[in-house]
Amino acid sequence: MLTDIVQLVLNGIMAGAILAAPAIGFTAIYAVLRFPNFAVASHATIGAFAGYCANVWLGLPLLPSAVVAFLVAGIVGVTSDSLVLRPLRSAGLITTTIASVALTIALENLVRLGFGNALRNYDLPIMRDWRFGGIRVGPQQLEDLAISAAAVAALFTFLAFTRLGKAMRAVADNPTLAAIKGIDADRIARIVNFIAMGLAGLGGMLLGLDTSIDPLTGFRAILAIFAAAVVGGLGSIPGAVVGALTVGVAEELSQLVLPSDYRTVVGFIAILLVLSFRPRGILGARAY
Amino acid sequence: MSLLEARDIVAGYGHGDEILKGVHLTIEADEIVAVIGPNGAGKSTLLKTIAGLLHPAQGRITLRGEPIHRLPPREVSRRGIAFVPQERNIFATLSVRENLEMGGWLDPAAIRRRIDDVFARFPMLAERRGRAARTLSGGQRQVLAMAMALMVQPVLLLLDEPSAGLSPIAAETLFATIQAINRDGIAIVMVEQNATQALAIAHRATILVDGRNNRDGAAAALAADPEIRRIFLGATPTEL
Numbered sequence: 001m002l003t004d005i006v007q008l009v010l011n012g013i014m015a016g017a018i019l020a021a022p023a024i025g026f027t028a029i030y031a032v033l034r035f036p037n038f039a040v041a042s043h044a045t046i047g048a049f050a051g052y053c054a055n056v057w058l059g060l061p062l063l064p065s066a067v068v069a070f071l072v073a074g075i076v077g078v079t080s081d082s083l084v085l086r087p088l089r090s091a092g093l094i095t096t097t098i099a100s101v102a103l104t105i106a107l108e109n110l111v112r113l114g115f116g117n118a119l120r121n122y123d124l125p126i127m128r129d130w131r132f133g134g135i136r137v138g139p140q141q142l143e144d145l146a147i148s149a150a151a152v153a154a155l156f157t158f159l160a161f162t163r164l165g166k167a168m169r170a171v172a173d174n175p176t177l178a179a180i181k182g183i184d185a186d187r188i189a190r191i192v193n194f195i196a197m198g199l200a201g202l203g204g205m206l207l208g209l210d211t212s213i214d215p216l217t218g219f220r221a222i223l224a225i226f227a228a229a230v231v232g233g234l235g236s237i238p239g240a241v242v243g244a245l246t247v248g249v250a251e252e253l254s255q256l257v258l259p260s261d262y263r264t265v266v267g268f269i270a271i272l273l274v275l276s277f278r279p280r281g282i283l284g285a286r287a288y
Numbered sequence: 289m290s291l292l293e294a295r296d297i298v299a300g301y302g303h304g305d306e307i308l309k310g311v312h313l314t315i316e317a318d319e320i321v322a323v324i325g326p327n328g329a330g331k332s333t334l335l336k337t338i339a340g341l342l343h344p345a346q347g348r349i350t351l352r353g354e355p356i357h358r359l360p361p362r363e364v365s366r367r368g369i370a371f372v373p374q375e376r377n378i379f380a381t382l383s384v385r386e387n388l389e390m391g392g393w394l395d396p397a398a399i400r401r402r403i404d405d406v407f408a409r410f411p412m413l414a415e416r417r418g419r420a421a422r423t424l425s426g427g428q429r430q431v432l433a434m435a436m437a438l439m440v441q442p443v444l445l446l447l448d449e450p451s452a453g454l455s456p457i458a459a460e461t462l463f464a465t466i467q468a469i470n471r472d473g474i475a476i477v478m479v480e481q482n483a484t485q486a487l488a489i490a491h492r493a494t495i496l497v498d499g500r501n502n503r504d505g506a507a508a509a510l511a512a513d514p515e516i517r518r519i520f521l522g523a524t525p526t527e528l
Contacts, residue, residue, distance in 0.1 A: 163389070163396065166382065166386050166389060166390065167390065167393065169379070169381065169382060169386075170379045170382060170386075170390045172381075173379045173380060173381045173382065174376055174378075174379055174380070176341070176373070176376070177373065177376060177377060177378070177379065178379075178390070179341075179360075179361045179362065180339065180341070180361050180365060180371050180373070181365065181390050181391060181393050181394070181436070182361070182362040182365045182366060182393050182394040182440075183362075183390065183393050184362065
């Protein structure tokens with residue numbers, strides 16, 4: 001029993017680390033632009049397919065493929081925001097949020113148009129799991145974890161030490177004062193969209209590495225992404241990491257008492273509990 | 289030519305909701321001008337309009353003769369006008385040093401040198417450079433807000449109720465700081481509820497009532513005027 005629990009916690013940490021990338025993207029957009037952008041789902045799918053094309057069609061190894069996933073999703077994120085969401089932002093939160101849902105459906109169907117509904121797998125070498133006592137760890141899982149952790153570390157370094165990263169935090173903290181100080185909010189919004197949707201794309205690819213991808217890859221993950229952001233504190237980037245790990249571990253541990261088909265209910269329960277007992281989330285709403 | 293001239297300013301927060309109904313204000317270089325008046329008179333709205341956060345429906349604002357009333361806040365700031373709002377005037381989640389960096393956003397090449405200057409002028413900020421700004425006291429926050437404004441070496445500083453919420457001792461220190469900044473050649477427009485102290489340090493003053501200029505003149509003369517003392521400075525009949 002103890003071995004099972006350790007195994008599930010370990011799996012949860014691996015899953016949570018992957019979930020952290022798109023959850024950070026979701027919460028970063030909320031922190032700066034003040035609306036929940038559900039188009040993160042379709043950008044996770046786009047990243048997954050961009051990584052697939054790089055890996056399978058172009059024969060690139062995993063790491064360069066992950067970079068392609070990040071870049072393509074980031075570029076599509078900036079473009080789709082400029083064309084669809086930005087013109088609607090002045091209409092208010094509800095309008096923009098609904099538009100983001102419409103955008104995600106449209107983009108997912110574009111992917112379906114191009115690639116069909118079939119499940120697709122990355123071209124990865126088959127590797128035997130490592131065993132430590134009764135605990136199994138997949139080398140691929142560890143690689144996914146390392147890529148996600150490196151991306152998150154790079155983001156934190158960007159936010160802490162670069163001029164643009166500090167400006168992003170300033171706009172998230174106090175947009176009016178940022179405008180008074182001369183910080184160009186539109187430019188910051190484009191950078192946030194690029195990074196956030198890039199992270200969503202990277203997360204989509206990492207999700208697909210463990211299983212397979214199809215046009216609904218991002219859609220299936222959006223509840224867990226949303227739950228991670230809410231549990232950690234919507235708008236808090238460290239909170240998204242904490243929330244993702246919490247949701248990841250909770251989903252895995254739920255298998256002790258629930259059939260695995262019901263894992264997704266954990267996201268709903270997590271949101272319900274947080275909204276009932278700590279509406280600002282574990283780390284509150286501070287962006288950084 | 290005056291440093292700043294605002295003429296016949298009509299401005300507000302929407303059509304048909306004008307707070308300012310034809311205000312005029314002139315600022316000469318190196319002077320402190322106090323803007324006082326009752327709540328709702330349009331004092332803060334006037335500062336926001338000069339800073340570019342609101343655009344006047346009518347009227348004209350010029351800085352050294354150049355029109356600025358259609359410019360966004362970024363461009364107004366770039367021309368040397370620094371606005372310190374009454375509330376939420378610092379980035380609470382950033383460190384003191386990061387706040388100063390954001391204050392100097394428009395002139396990145398000079399940031400390091402100016403932060404050194406600010407720390408020399410305000411050692412209290414230097415001692416707290418790594419701390420999150422939200423941990424500062426009310427008076428320390430106001431000093432940080434003004435220090436952020438100084439990061440762009442402004443020619444004109446707009447202060448919206450700088451002493452609001454401060455203890456009398458902290459307010460006195462703050463007014464001394466404002467005078468010291470002015471002695472360095474920076475013109476200051478200061479909106480204040482604490483009219484007595486504002487008139488004590490200002491060279492000139494404007495009294496706004498219901499979005500219009502009620503009285504303008506030398507601060508000392510206005511402070512000595514019995515009617516103004518009774519209405520705005522809270523003097524009792526025996527003190528007049």
